[in-house]
Amino acid sequence: MTLFTYPRLEIDKAAELINATAGLQVEKIARTADKQGFQAGVPPVLGHTFVTEERLASIRAQLRQLAGSSGYPHGSKLRDRQNFDTRAAIYLHGGLDAVPGELLRDEVWQYFTCVIAPDIVCWRWRQDDREPNIDRFMGGVRNCFGRLWRRADVFRDDRLSDPWTLVSSLLEDNFTAILERPRIARNRALAREVARTFLLRRELAKKLDSSNPTQEFLRQFMLRLVRHGGYVALPVLQHDEMSTAISEMANATLSAMGVRVPSNEQLIDDAPQLAIAPGWKPNATAGDVGEPAGRGARSGLVWNKVTELLRSRRRT
């Protein structure tokens, strides 16, 4: 499969294009974008195959089609916009055929919002006063399309029978609480397990005496995780160890808030869609062949031979 690099839009050019949307109706912004084509970006210095204008036009059309079924270009309800978010996240994750490193760049997402589909940004995020919502255009975790791609990239979970369960189950505030914590979000395995652990306990949290009990639970849970991360390296743990450590922190959070937590088995029985699929195994990590805990020590010499053997196998 051919992977593409995408144009990048520098911040000053992005600011110019954002200003140009001020006060315009969504349809007018769409017509202007169509008329201007795809010339504004600069190609990356380092290449694979540079994406074609036809493909960029197809992405624009696809995003408009997804938005169209949620009320675009007219006003829409919150539920419609959230439906668009979920479907657009899945599309952006699988439909761009981009070199993965490209999608980690702010300038690429600025190109998406300012050149490919500024009309959808305004439809999705503009307030009644028609002032552009700058955060949603600029790169970063709030970029209209970057945040959706990021959401899918982090929370698509191959461990579950439906990999999109987390993406379709988490609410907007839940995504924000996790994804705007870079220490958690940058480690996908960690973020997925945090989300799964939270969702397994979301119903329990509704018992809390709070105006937004589930979000309050998630906030306290994340604070506990971040504090813990100061001296425990959760991302280096084996899958089951990490899962246990995170569950214990979630349970401790709920207990501290006065909620009794049933066993993990009971939690899974209540939400079977969040069970790890039978037969799923974590990917092997280079070097992860050490002796099991409790066995006798190997000498440095033997250890060296083992690692050298593995290295030579990898070379071949």
Place this chain on the structure above:
Amino acid sequence: MPSVTVCPFPDLQSVALEHPAVIASDWELNGEERPGAMLKGWDYGTDVTASRRIKLDVPAARIASGLSANSTLRVAVLWSTGAGFEVRELGFSSRVQLSGDDPRVVEVSLVIPGERLASTFALTTEIVLEARGTRSGQSSAIEIGSRLWSDDVTIALEGSGPRLPVVLVELDPPDSAWSLRSTAEWLYSHPSAAIHVLVNRRREDICRALLSRPPDEKDRLVRSALKFDIGRQMIERALDDQDFDDDAAFGPQTSGEAIRQRLRIVFPGLSIEEVRAFRLTERERYERQLQASHQLFVTAQ
């Protein structure tokens, strides 16, 4: 250099020993030793092979950590990358027993797919507790994953721009001068990737002051005001951020680490929490100290 963290348990550097418990070689990247802060010739088609040797002096490790001989450690390497969004993945992991007296040597080797890299990448080596043996010291680490040793290095792939990019844009209201724009993850990112100084291009006087070569006295006053205000805004934003504290694991060359070091100079002897309290209770002195440290309106060349 190993990072310094405050741990609730003794780590592998807790005791000054004649022989350090951990000796880590420099990284070798794509066959080149000590490649410096930049990897030349990278593109998306070039995978990065990273290797280093970690030597663990087992008796010294037991003494420093207080862990017993039937404990097990894990040596792991995480790689991270991003120029906006950041991803971090486990690239290498291997167990090490603390039994016996022979040194353990772990040959770390990992391959990072070039297509998944962007702009820079960082390698973080961690030695953590895998299993705590019986008869370990009472104060020794208990929790699996407790960090006993760590170091990290950041490598640029495409060169670096100015530390704080300055961009001329139209700002509202028209008479405003400048503003600071930072991404949500700015504390964990290199300043050039996460912070932009937006200068109002409608203010010709300010643009002229910033662009003039050589600057006259008025230009220098404007520049001094900009430098002070941006520095102050960065400190204020950091102090308002609950992630910003003395224990936060900011990598080298990140905004968070840079501001943390800056605060140690501006408010010597104060922890970040104490700086927050100082700002709250003695605002006037706090502001004066910021002005003095940024040499506000000191324009002598």
